[in-house]
Amino acid sequence: MAEANLATPTDLNDNKLKDVAQALNRILADSYALYLKTKNFHWHVSGPHFRDYHLMLDEQAAAILATTDDIAERVRKTGGTTLRSIGDIARHQTISDNDEEFVSAGDMLTELREDNLKLVEALREAKEAAEAAGDNATDxxxxxxxxxxxxxxxxxxxxxxxx
Known part of the structure; x- marks a missing residue:
């Protein structure tokens, strides 16, 4: 019954919007996972390019975090519900965590590059869902x-x- 209280009026197709919300929630979960991994690597990077990598990873983490509110609000604007907790993020994320004690700077950059490219794939899939739903704003x-x-x-x- 609580979901009825969150009903947001929209003229978009309800069934297709569920696909968009699902895709956006995956992107949101992956964005949080990527943000935390990027901050982890920012905190633990070492080596001859420390300063450059440290600053770049901090900038990238901030940019990733800056998108999260817009993603979640887009889900809500179209009548969906979004993630509610760290556990909910973990259930939806497809980007793997990295809990290693030590990761070389080169491996950090490679892993984050691949994770960002994985996010690009998810964004493109969500775009297809948004187009199918006629959701120009999300598109x-x-x-x-x-x-x-x-x-x-x-x-x-x-x-x-x-x-």
Whole structure:
């Protein structure tokens, strides 16, 4: 009965919107997982490029966190419900945690690059769902979030190149 209290009026197709909400909740969970992993690596990076990597990872973590409220609010604007706890995030995330005691800087950059590219895939899948639902607003936001994740992956790739 609580869900009726959260009903948000929308003119979009209810069944197709559930697919959009589900895709956005996965992206939200993965964004939190990626944020925490990026902060973890920011805190634990070491080596000759420490300062550059430390600062880049902090900037990337902040950018990832900045998207989370917009993602969750988009789910709510279209009548869905979103994640409620760390446990809920864990049940929805597809990006793996990294609890290793030590990870080399190069491995950190590679892992985060692959995670950002995995997020890009999820964003593209969500875009297809948004298009099918006629959800133009979500569609447009997904373009911006995809560009941001692609940029992070590019920076991580370039920073990790040996030369």
């Amino acid at each position: 447009g936001l997904l373009d911006d979030w995809t560009d941001q994740a692609e940029e992070r992956a590019w920076f991580l790739f370039e920073a990790g190149r040996s030369g």
